[in-house]
Structures are given as C-alpha cells and as structure tokens.
Amino acid sequence: MSEAKRGLFGRLFGAKTTDSPPTEPDGATAAPEAAPADTPLEEAPAPATTPEPGPEPETAEAEAPADDTAAAPVPDIAPPATAPVEAAPAEKPKSWLARLKAGLSRSSSSLTGGITALFTKRKLDAATLEELEDLLIQADLGVDTAMAITERIGDGRFDKEVSAEEVRRILAEEVAKVLDPVATPLTIDASHAPHVILVVGVNGTGKTTTIGKLAAKLRAEGKSVMLAAGDTFRAAAVEQLKIWGERTGAPVVARDTGADAAGLVFDAMREARAAACDVLLIDTAGRLQNRAELMAELEKVVRVIRKHDPSAPHSVLLTLDATTGQNAMSQVEIFGRTAGVTGLVMTKLDGTARGGILVAIAAKHKLPVHFIGVGEGVDDLEAFRAQDFAAAIAGQEI
Template sequence: MRACAAGRSAARRTSPPGSGRPWGPCARQAPRVCSGSASGRRGRAAGSPYLPVSCHLPRFAGTGITAATMNDSTSEVPRGWWQRLTGGLKRTSSALGGALADLVSKRKLDAAMVEEIEEVLIRADLGVETAAGIAAAVGEGRYDKAISADEVKAVVAGEVEKILLPFAKPLEIGAAKPFAILVVGVNGSGKTTLIGKLASKFSAERRKVMLAAGDTFRAAAIDQLKIWGTRTGAKVVAREPGADAAGLAFDALTAAKAEGADVLIVDTAGRLQNRAELMDELHKIVRVMKKVDPEAPHAVLLVLDATVGQNALSQVEMFGKTAGVTGLVMTKLDGTARGGILVAIARKFKLPIHFIGVGEGVDDLAPFEAKDFARAIAGIE
C-alpha cells in the first residue's frame, strides 16, 4: 500500500480544539488519505469519501452518556464539574443574587417587594410566566415577615428545578444503525466541540463512529473535524470547501450504513435563523438524509449560545420548524448574566436539554442536571 499524504493544516496543530492538553503520540498524526488498500489493513479505497484512522484511544464498556460518565477519560480535569458550573454561572448568579439580597435587606416582605422580585427575575431572562410564578412562591406565607437572601435563593432554586427537571434528559442512542445525529445552530455556538466530545464518548463505549464534515463553507471547520476524527478513532466523511452539504450528508449516511457504523454525527454550517435561503439548505439536508433512511436524522441537536439572550427563543422556533429539533445544548453560559434564558426556553418549547457548557474547552461541557443548574443560577454554593 502506498504511503498516505498528511493533511495540510491539521498537521500543524499541537493540541485538540478547545483543549489545553498536548496530543499523544497517536493523536499527533495528521489525518491521512490513503491511495490504496491492502488485505488485513484499514486503507481507504481510491475515491472513498472518508478518512482512515490508524490508531485508537483505549475503549471502555458503557451504556450511555450521563453526568457521571461524561468527563473525558483522556484528560486531567483541574476542577470538578460543580466548581466549573458555579464559576461559569457566576455572572448570572451574582447579578440575580445581588439584586435579590439588596431587596430583602431593606424591609419586610410586602406586595411591592414581590413585584420587584419578579422584575429582577425577568431581567435575568427567566421569562415573564416563570418570574411571576417564582415571585408568588417567595411571597407565599411570608408577607409582613423579614426574609433572608438565602431563603429567597432557596425558593428560586427549588422553583427553577421544578421547571427544568422534566426536560433534563441524557442523549440516548436508539436501535437504528447507524443512529444519525444532525448538529445545527448559528455560527460560533460550539457545534464542533460538542461533536468532538460526543465522538470521544461513543468511541469509549465501543461504538463505531463516523463524522460528516457538513460545514462545507469553512475549510477550518473541515480541518477541525478531521482532527477530532483522528483523536477519537472516528472516520470522517469530507469534501472540498464549497461542496454541496446535502450531497455530503447523503454520502456520509450511505457510507455509514455500508461500513456498519453505530453512530453518524453530521456537522452543519452555522446559519442565522432569519436567513431563508440558509434555512432552506438545512431543510434540504434533512430531506436528503431521509432518502437513505426515512427515519433519519434520528436526533437533531440545536446548539444555543447563551450570550444571545432572548434571540435564542427565535432560534429554537425556527430551527425546530426547519430541521425538527429533538434536543438542546446550551453553551457559553459563562459569558452572560442572563443564563435564565434556558429556563424560559424549557418552559416554552418543552424540549429535552441534553448538555450545557460553561467555557471553551471540552471539559466545560457536560450533561444537563436540573438540580445543579438551579442551585448554581441561584448562587447556592
């Protein structure tokens, strides 16, 4: 078999995207495209769209992704998830907790204070209905009594948990083979980091994973996905920049079926939800995948950037109509004081929330736990 040609920009990287860790000897190799194949070896037949992987991470048995199993076994985590979560939500909890503490320290609880508490909660983007409900819960049985900031925080955390608990669900891989996951969202929301993390965990569960570099508008996005493929042992279906994304998705799902892959994760270009032509292209990707498997995609994950605030509501609505969103991932909660938008989204759309992120690194993304989020947003250490 002839030697493989090293990938261009991928070879120059020294660490995985969003990670402070250096590559190991295996993962340091650039993605390669082989020109031939030999018996008993994993070469790539000429013209095949996917990239081979010549080395693998250690694999461990597993049945699903949960908060307990999400941490990357290949990394040294400097802080636990609770510390990262509370630290990431500090801007939200400080703004919310500070305003509430200032209110309750002035006088005994009365109707005017309950209204002021409601206004504080609305400013945190919790939503009008949620804010009204929480404020009413704070006032219940406490009128004309002194109330502490800690008492208010406990009520806020409890009410937020009640709202979120029905929607805190792990991402489950169904019986379909391959189980096709389509990842959608606007530019810069964190789709590639999510895909890399999922590929890592599925590979560790001894699942055969394939990735499709569907963001054909950006060469850098294709290179990033190739790097994740090399790191996780996943084959990557890729084309040249500018290629038809729907055609690539079709080829990827066809190849995944032929290869007996367990999971296919399809990346897509970031797009604004108010750009009709871009949303039409996304609908085309979904439609073309159904030609290979009428049930595909089996999961459509919408990655939301928390810093956009109320605009996230519009994103969920429009991406839901276009692509049939089945679950949510919210990232960059560390970059805003309005992390309560996730509560408003859950209450309005009632979609499963699979993961949240509080930073740029892969270790800052974890499965969503309603109680932890509620306590962190309320500022309960």
C-alpha cells in the first residue's frame, strides 16, 4: 500500500502518525494501523493478531480503580447524613430562666461591660461614681435607682478598689428592691362572669400576640376564654386573633374590617355572659398616646363595657415595647388616665439593650407588672419575677 493511502487511513481512523518504522511502536498504537491495511489478514504483522498483553491490561487496571474510587465513598457518606436528623429531637427546650437570661443579654452586656471597664484596677473616687451614675441612667434604669446604687457603692468604699463583681451584686440587689413590690401575678376574679380583661397600647407593642399567649395560659389552667377582635382597623389583627382562637380553643367575636369597635365590644360582652365564660379578653386598635381622638374612642369602649358591668373592665393591661425606652413612661401616664391601667406587660425585652426602662417605670408609677415577654413563642410570655429579672440584667447567674 502506498504511503499516501496509509496516511489517509491514519487520519480517518485516528491512528497516530509517526516517522518511526511500523514495527517499533508499542502494541497499542501498532494494532490500529495494521487493521485497515490492504494486506490480507494472514499477512498482517504478528502484533495485530497476537497483541502484547501489557498495554490492554494496564489500561483496564487504570480504569478500574477510578470506578472503585468513585463508588467507595458512598457507604461512608450515607450514615453521617442521617445522624443529625436523629439527634435533633433529643434537644431539650430551654427553661424560662435560660430564655430570660438570653433575652436580656443585650441589656445586661451593655450595662455590665461598662461596669467592668469602669472598675478594673481603679480605686473608687467621686469621678468613678459619677461615671457609674451616668452609665446607669443611660441604661434607662432611672435617676432615682441610679442614685441609690451609686450611694450604696460609695458608702465606706472611697479610695478602695471595688471589683466589678461586687458592683453587679449591688446592682442586682437594688434593682430587686425596686421591682419586688410590683411583681404581682394577674388574678382572675371568679365572682365575675366573665372577668373582663381589656388590652391597650400603642401600635406594634404586641397586644394581639400577648392576648393569644395569655389565652393559652388561661386555657391551660382550665378556664373558659372568649376573645374579642376589637382592633377593627387592621384586617391582619382580626385574622391573627382568629388563629390564636383556633390554637387555644377559644371562640372569637369578630366583625368586618372598619366596623365600630365599641359596637363589637358590646356584642362580645353579651355573648361572653350568655356563654358563662370565665374570661373575656378584648383586643383594641393600637393608638398613639398623643392622638386625642383615638384616646377618646378608647374611653368610649370602656363606657360600653361598663353598661354591661359597672365593675368592668376588671383588668386593663398596658403592653409596653421595651425597645421604646423612655417613651414608655409617657405611655403609662396617658393610658393610665384614659383607660385606668391596672397592670403592665413588658414585651420585646429580647430585642433591646434598654430593658432597664422597666425599673424606671416601676420606681415612678409603681403599677403591677404581670408578665414579661422575651420572644415570639407561646412560652415566651411568663409571669414577672423580680429576683430573676434583677439577676439577669446584672449579668449574674440565675
């Protein structure tokens, strides 16, 4: 066969061209060149019919480990993939004290961090006490509480080193003194049927969520509860309360969006009395305390309630958003005058470094604090305990 023909077949069938004689290449390249030749099979070179065993077994052996290697990790990877799924249910929910400490961590870390920086390797003097007082006021603890703490720390300790741990201990004790008198459980008067609880507050303080959580607690105590969707301005509030009603098994009195709130409350009072419910929880629209017309509407709701029962509402709970800081002080004053607030619920303590505002409110207004909230879960609203709160905000072990 001519060299031109041989070159053509080589290019067509991918044979490797070489200037070396055809008898010298290894078997793997010589065999493809011999196959398309015009020479009869019996005249083909020996390597074409009897290839050396070296190259082909080597190729097979090189490919086999690649396949085995790719498949090998599968049994090793599979068990770890299922392990986390089995471990997840074993996690125990955090206790209330752990959630409280975690929720107040922003407030406590801001306060105790400043205390540590102030009292590390420094003798107590007037300047140190003044800086401490400023720190406590900035933490929204209130002027009276800040002064009481600094006076106690300064008593007999001038020109001495005072540890940050000692300051935190005194802080916790003084805060507990202020909060102990107001840490009062919410009491349901069984002589009233129903015991009417009116929940008020500005927009976004968590009134509807608080009502839902409180309904769950009361239902768990075996009390029959009815909910009234008095926030008729927000369709979302009505739907949210209906969802809580389904969760807790409490019937919900609701009307179309924009309906008269006082009229709805009138109907709810009548239905709760007819059903002999133990508790009627009434939601109200969020309103700014400086809007006179909205506060007048709230007064109307209270008057309608008293047409059914002159002693009602038996409890008026004001929800306060801890993130508002000092603005919460004016809310207590104005809602107190308008609706006759009987107790407080402090919410969103887990989202602020200003949790100390509860201390300032307690010192000034001395209203009962029934509940505090440190999250969105149904178990994140708990009865207020002064000692636990004081220890958490001072960064001490609970």
